[in-house]
Amino acid sequence: MTDRLLKGGVLVDGTGRRKADVLVRDGRIAAIGPDIVEASGAGVTDCRGKLVCAGFTDLHVHFREPGQSYKETIRSGSRAAARGGYTTVCAMPNLAPVPDTPETLALEQEIIDRDACIEVLPYCSITRGRKGLELTDFAALKGHCCAFSDDGSGVQDDAMMRAAMTAAAREDVILAAHCEDNALLRGGYIHDGRYAAAHGHRGICSESEWGQIARDLQLAEQTGCRYHVCHISCAESVELIRAAKARGVRVTCETAPHYLVLCEDDLQEDGRFKMNPPLRRAEDREALVEGLRDGTIDAVATDHAPHSAEEKSRGLAGSAMGIVGLETAFPVLYTELVIPGKVRLERIVEALTEGPRRAFRLPGGRVEPGAAADLTVIDPDAQWTVDPAEFLSQGRATPFAGMRVRSRIVLTLKDGEPVWQE
Numbered sequence: 001m002t003d004r005l006l007k008g009g010v011l012v013d014g015t016g017r018r019k020a021d022v023l024v025r026d027g028r029i030a031a032i033g034p035d036i037v038e039a040s041g042a043g044v045t046d047c048r049g050k051l052v053c054a055g056f057t058d059l060h061v062h063f064r065e066p067g068q069s070y071k072e073t074i075r076s077g078s079r080a081a082a083r084g085g086y087t088t089v090c091a092m093p094n095l096a097p098v099p100d101t102p103e104t105l106a107l108e109q110e111i112i113d114r115d116a117c118i119e120v121l122p123y124c125s126i127t128r129g130r131k132g133l134e135l136t137d138f139a140a141l142k143g144h145c146c147a148f149s150d151d152g153s154g155v156q157d158d159a160m161m162r163a164a165m166t167a168a169a170r171e172d173v174i175l176a177a178h179c180e181d182n183a184l185l186r187g188g189y190i191h192d193g194r195y196a197a198a199h200g201h202r203g204i205c206s207e208s209e210w211g212q213i214a215r216d217l218q219l220a221e222q223t224g225c226r227y228h229v230c231h232i233s234c235a236e237s238v239e240l241i242r243a244a245k246a247r248g249v250r251v252t253c254e255t256a257p258h259y260l261v262l263c264e265d266d267l268q269e270d271g272r273f274k275m276n277p278p279l280r281r282a283e284d285r286e287a288l289v290e291g292l293r294d295g296t297i298d299a300v301a302t303d304h305a306p307h308s309a310e311e312k313s314r315g316l317a318g319s320a321m322g323i324v325g326l327e328t329a330f331p332v333l334y335t336e337l338v339i340p341g342k343v344r345l346e347r348i349v350e351a352l353t354e355g356p357r358r359a360f361r362l363p364g365g366r367v368e369p370g371a372a373a374d375l376t377v378i379d380p381d382a383q384w385t386v387d388p389a390e391f392l393s394q395g396r397a398t399p400f401a402g403m404r405v406r407s408r409i410v411l412t413l414k415d416g417e418p419v420w421q422e
């Protein structure tokens with residue numbers, strides 16, 4: 001393993017920033033301090049003018065393998081993640097086969113072991129085949145996955161969700177819920193608001209999300225289960241979770257960059273603006289930003305959800321749900337939230353590092369002596385235009401295409417080894 005000295009950078013975490021050198025040895029952080037003098041022949045990386053943080057953790061990605069490798073693979077997805085500054089990602093289980101038994105999970109893990117360039121932690125499903133009818137065996141699976149989720153759909157049946165939470169509490173595992181009440185969908189595919197009305201589209205109401213969150217928060221309170229809410233998109237969800245946290249419910253949540261910086265006013269008649277949940281009102285966007293600022297929102301996840309160009313070519317009505325996000329997340333957040341002074345850099349970094357790791361009880365997420373050298377180096381002054389043709393992801397659909405952004409990931413180290421370097 002190569003030793004490396006990151007020289008002259010500014011270390012950033014949730015608590016603040018300070019100028020310090022970081023010495024990496026044998027894959028771990030060996031020393032941090034001002035003016036570390038390099039005597040052991042480690043390669044020196046000039047980090048003057050750069051930010052140095054812990055490698056990012058994304059609690060919500062879709063790497064599509066096994067089953068749909070024409071959309072993304074664990075190889076392409078993990079390389080896209082490394083380029084975005086991520087050293088750990090959690091991969092959702094809407095796969096074929098669904099990882100719902102030790103045997104089907106082993107198929108996914110085999111590909112991860114072979115092809116991933118960063119840490120990829122699989123989810124297992126809450127119910128067999130994600131069908132909502134029969135619980136998976138949490139006890140048999142829990143040592144081998146980061147959490148349980150039926151992401152892609154909500155657990156519709158109240159009794160089934162109660163049973164899942166009871167089992168999750170007993171086995172001390174995390175349930176990560178995609179909250180969506182199918183009874184309220186009525187064929188909708190973008191937010192049920194101004195844009196949908198003006199352009200004749202069928203809308204999804206916010207209650208389809210927050211109604212199920214409200215149900216789940218009650219169940220989580222009654223069962224004592226550790227409950228994580230995926231990709232919240234509306235003001236009511238923020239308020240429900242803020243109140244639940246205040247009364248001691250064991251709940252954490254995430255939102256995604258697109259909900260923090262876009263809203264229905266940004267919609268265009270193009271599949272790259274279509275994801276689930278949808279872009280909502282400007283008021284929802286502002287409530288999410290406030291939730292991120294005050295810590296109600298624990299993590300910013302990408303919900304990186306690649307599809308083929310053809311699947312995203314059918315406009316708002318006909319395209320598949322989902323956009324890519326790993327290669328644009330930090331620059332978008334930095335440009336739209338940090339530079340205008342809406343959210344402090346330290347808070348953004350925390351929501352990409354310690355925040356998600358605490359939520360999922362993963363160690364690390366801080367730049368500390370003795371920690372694994374999972375590190376991300378950022379040039380805050382770089383300016384570039386998002387061009388999906390340059391993505392390492394096989395997915396190209398992003399609402400940020402053509403956007404001029406500030407900041408760029410210039411180096412990502414996983415266990416001290418570069419997995420992305422500009």
Ligand SMILES: [Zn+2]
Pocket residue numbers: 151152153178230231276277
């Ligand atoms: Zn989802």
